[in-house]
Amino acid sequence: ECEEAKAKGAAPAKTKDGTEIMVMGNIGNPSDAHRVAEYGAEGAGLFRTEFLFQDRDQEPDENEQFESYVEAAKAMNGNPVIIRTLDIGGDKPVKYLDTPVEDNPFLGERGVRFCMARPELFRTQLRALLRAASEENIWIMFPMISGVEELNNVLAFQDEVRKGLMAEGIKIIDKVKTGIMIEVPSAVAEAEKLGAICDFFSIGTNDLTQYVMAADRGNKAVAEICDSLNPAVLRMIKMTCDAAKTTGIEVGMCGELAGNSKASALLLGLGLNELSMSGPSIPEVKEAIRAVSMNDCHALAEKALAANSGDEVRELL
Ligand code: PEP
Ligand code: MG
Numbered sequence: 001e002c003e004e005a006k007a008k009g010a011a012p013a014k015t016k017d018g019t020e021i022m023v024m025g026n027i028g029n030p031s032d033a034h035r036v037a038e039y040g041a042e043g044a045g046l047f048r049t050e051f052l053f054q055d056r057d058q059e060p061d062e063n064e065q066f067e068s069y070v071e072a073a074k075a076m077n078g079n080p081v082i083i084r085t086l087d088i089g090g091d092k093p094v095k096y097l098d099t100p101v102e103d104n105p106f107l108g109e110r111g112v113r114f115c116m117a118r119p120e121l122f123r124t125q126l127r128a129l130l131r132a133a134s135e136e137n138i139w140i141m142f143p144m145i146s147g148v149e150e151l152n153n154v155l156a157f158q159d160e161v162r163k164g165l166m167a168e169g170i171k172i173i174d175k176v177k178t179g180i181m182i183e184v185p186s187a188v189a190e191a192e193k194l195g196a197i198c199d200f201f202s203i204g205t206n207d208l209t210q211y212v213m214a215a216d217r218g219n220k221a222v223a224e225i226c227d228s229l230n231p232a233v234l235r236m237i238k239m240t241c242d243a244a245k246t247t248g249i250e251v252g253m254c255g256e257l258a259g260n261s262k263a264s265a266l267l268l269g270l271g272l273n274e275l276s277m278s279g280p281s282i283p284e285v286k287e288a289i290r291a292v293s294m295n296d297c298h299a300l301a302e303k304a305l306a307a308n309s310g311d312e313v314r315e316l317l
Helices: 002-010 030-038 062-075 112-116 119-133 148-167 185-189 191-195 205-213 231-247 261-270 279-290 294-306 310-316
Strands: 020-027 044-048 081-084 138-142 178-182 200-203 250-253 274-277
Touching: 002 279, 020 030, 020 279, 030 044, 030 062, 030 279, 044 062, 044 274, 062 081, 062 119, 112 119, 112 148, 119 138, 119 148, 138 148, 138 200, 148 178, 148 191, 178 185, 178 191, 185 191, 185 205, 185 231, 191 200, 191 231, 200 231, 205 231, 231 250, 231 261, 231 294, 231 310, 261 279, 261 294, 261 310, 274 279, 294 310
Parallel strands: 020 044, 020 274, 044 081, 081 138, 138 178, 178 200, 200 250, 250 274
Antiparallel strands: none
């Protein structure tokens, strides 16, 4: 059965009318990269680098990080690997990083907020990433971006790190593809401005849903409200895709919703052209994409946006 799944995964994900969708894998370390490639991943749409930092006594140094990033990219045979900078904070404590104790960790110092407040930590990771991206097909992605000024500050810091490397005589390519997670509602509202200053978006439906619905993604008591298929969340996804189209950048999704094969047609209809998920979901999602045409996807998206609840959307799917 596993062999059958892998055969399904190997063929490209092209709709009946010929639209090609990139189906990629979510990874947490280089060996995951080998695993998702076996399922047919056309690259990695999300490398969660926090896994390289967790369950150890000290942070990985620049060279160790560099080796991990290069190894993950090599497993993808030239397909892109989108590496997200450290997304850590009060909800995922790490002893040696002195993560803060906060009343509301999901609303606190996490993602780029945490890294910008710790420039040595961030500089080390960006040095490793810029070096690796100069050798392999690696794109850099920033988590938890909440607005234009914040992204400008992060990009300025990245540029300072690049200049530092160049001053040391280390060759860094001119333009490393750099994008952002769209997972904070304010970033959706500002998506056209953000799209004008970065190279791609990747929608994180796990956080976007909890922030749009004001329902903790880990709290069972509000699990029904924290529903990625709620039309309000779908509207935010549509707005993000529209802004990406207007600004001419690529837009993908790397949250859990991307791996739900029942939702694939809907996601295509909302405007996504790349989906990233865990390895075992890849074959089913590719199969679902091959079974639909874009006209049907657009009609489905219209209906879903007009629905009154996540359950109504599930009925449509
Ligand atoms: C998300 O928020 O949807 C996401 C992909 O990131 P994480 O689950 O790591 O927060
Ligand atoms: Mg997230």
